[in-house]
Amino acid sequence: MRQRRTMSKRYRKSGRTTRQRTLAQDLDFLLGDLCVGLGFCNRLSGADLLREHGTITDRLFANLVLTAEGMNPLYEDNWHQQISQKFRDRFGREAVSDSDDELE
Template sequence: MPVTVFENTTAESLSFLLEPDGERYEVPTLARIGVRYSFENGAVDRTFSDVGEKGIRFWCDAKKREVEVVHPTPFDLLLWDMCVRLGFCGGLVNGNPTHVKDLLPEVGVVTAEEFAKLAINAECDVQSPPDQQARWVALLSTAFIERMGASWVFAEALVQNFAQPFDGPPEG
């Protein structure tokens, strides 16, 4: 069964319209929506999509079809905020490409401030003036608290969602 997947990489939710029945879905930032479908023997696949700034329209007149939305984790959204909104995308540390994900502990508690300092270390920007670093720590700590919902989390909560719609076996 074919699966068509769309990902919302914008800062706003997108509207997804599945035609010809007019089914509507909301696709939040970083979410992926998939349509799995199958046509009867001999039927022609005439699916098409129309992607715009505010929405996606997907035409699929297959008799058998299903939709699945895969949502991002809070950590996915935090990483997106850090890079896209704040410019902390990682850097070179001792000549090696480094991202904050590379510096996180596997277990234990990670505070917003510890996370912020690790993000700055991943940028290899530890030589900046203390007042600038303090401003960055405050900015990154605020983003951490907003996205993770607390001033600290267990390290195990700092995971990304790489799942795609219909990763599991087809139903039925």
């Protein structure tokens, strides 16, 4: 019998996509979303981001994505805002880390 994974209340309430098994996978899902939706396809991975930074904020995530695309985040305010917002939409807050209790 397959065990049914449940979403946190925060995800159910907002209608967001089901959480992945780990934060690294959740970040990979978001990176894939950025690739399909905005064309930001790069070699970043959730596991690498967590290993290098521990806690990922919406602003740091946007900076890393833009830098991986060869862009200067300081001059890409519109893209920075869009990517930061996608991060907040996905996680429901401005920062996440592997030690977060809400990751199920």
